[in-house]
Amino acid sequence: MPAVRNALIWDTGRDRAEYGDIVIKDGYISSVTAPKEAEGPILYDCKGRCLVLPGLVNAHTHVSMTLLRGLGEELPLMEWLQKKIFPIEDRLTAQNIRSGADLAVMEMIAAGVTCFADMYYFMDEVAKSVLESGMRAALCRGLPGDNADKLAENLALAEAYNGREGRITVQLGPHAIYTVPRPALERIVAAARDKNLGIHFHWLETKGELDSLRNEHKIEPADYLESTGLLGVKELILAHCVWHPTDQLSAVARDNVTFVHNPKSNMKLGSGYAPLKEFISSGVRVALGTDGAASNNRLDMWDETRFAALLHKGYNLDPTVAGAREILKMATVNGSYGTGFRDAGFIKAGRRADMVIVDMDNPRYVGCDPGNVPEFVVYAGSSRDVRATIVDGKILYKDGEFMTLDSEKILAAASRDRGSLTR
Secondary structure: OOEEEEEEEOOOOOOOOEEEEEEEEOOEEEEEEOOOOOOOOEEEEOOOOEEEEEOEEEEEEOHHHHHHOOOOOOOOHHHHHHHHHHHHHOOOOHHHHHHHHHHHHHHHHOOOEEEEEEEEOOHHHHHHHHHHHOOEEEEEEEEOOOOHHHHHHHHHHHHHHOOHHHOEEEEEEEOOOOOOOHHHHHHHHHHHHHHOOEEEEEEOOOHHHHHHHHHOOOOOHHHHHHHOOHHHOOOEEEEEOOOOOHHHOHHHOOOOEEEEEOHHHHHHOOOOOOOHHHHHHOOOEEEEOOOOOOOOOOOOHHHHHHHHHHHHHHHHOOOOOOOHHHHHHHHHHHHHHHOOOOOOOOOOOOOEOOEEEEEOOOHHHOOOOOOOHHHHHHHOOOHHHEEEEEEOOEEEEEOOEEOOOOHHHHHHHHHHHHHHHHO
16 A cells, blocks of 8 residues: 655644654555555655645635636725626636636645635536546535526536545535525525535625625524524535624534635735634634635635734734644644535544645754644745645645646646636
8 A cells, every 4th residue: 555654744633743654545544654664655755854734625715716816906895896807707618717727726736735615607617627636626606696597507516526536525606695685595505405415605705795684684694594594504614704793603603514714815805804713712613715816816725824823813912813723723624524525634544645745854844843833834834845735645746746737738728718808
């Protein structure tokens, strides 16, 4: 059985990192042994100078928006959407979606991301990109408005891809409260329950959404989630949650609910900061995401972890808030659970062999030892340090080379499509 040899290993289940070999069988971790003890072929030899972490999970994004990166910069959310984004999205083709997805997958694989949750259009093209690249993903078709055809398209996506190769889960994707009328949302929820599917939903990203709930719908957020049936679906991914009232968190502290914090996108669009300290203390599961490349503008989860940790320390005037271990929990196992892959997120026997190998043989890691790994990763680490990305025990990226992707072809296609969309 192949093994990652002589690595420093850390996950959120460990108080301290430890050196060892990671033995892989049929896409899962078979065992973690003492260093240099594993027999069989060497998948990657860390030589005692590399760190192995669970693969990073980008738990909310719109990957094909890589083609829209840089458009409408520094505008408020609604103006940005209505004047810059929606007009181009109306012209997107299946080819555009595929080239944008391939570009995003390439960016994420090189940064140690093994799984992502995506909401957009022509999602069968994103599914094909996922399967060909070797990544893992939770996918849904964005469902704005009240359109039975779009819901049928999302259900067809689930029929074709949910569970495919063990690397795709499919959710239904009502867009947001400001684009989906309540009767339509309730029909989507009913369909999710009927098909035993999760839901991925933009939730209270802006103060205007909270004001709309209270002033127009005459309902509090927690009551809206409960009365529409959203809290009863298999998995509920609530993206952003910037304006979810802190006195209504007990209702969402459930095993099937995941809040996804997108700090850089929320800051860039001026939406506000999510009360992460209160989320965590209330027992809400929180994952981490980048949002799309049009509003971030990176798909770099390393960047997101550092920013999240610093933002909440500064806002709360408290350096103990959003500790490195908690932030990495958000970026790994919490994201895995939220996207429906509950057998990933740890480096231990029985878990999926999804991992990122990090080069510690560089100046940023001088002083790193088994007791301070998470702090070095979050505060000093960088996506530049990624040496290899592994999903299901297969290397997708190794020492600067993509093993499953034609990078030149992807870059050419993305450049072509970006030009055609913005001319």
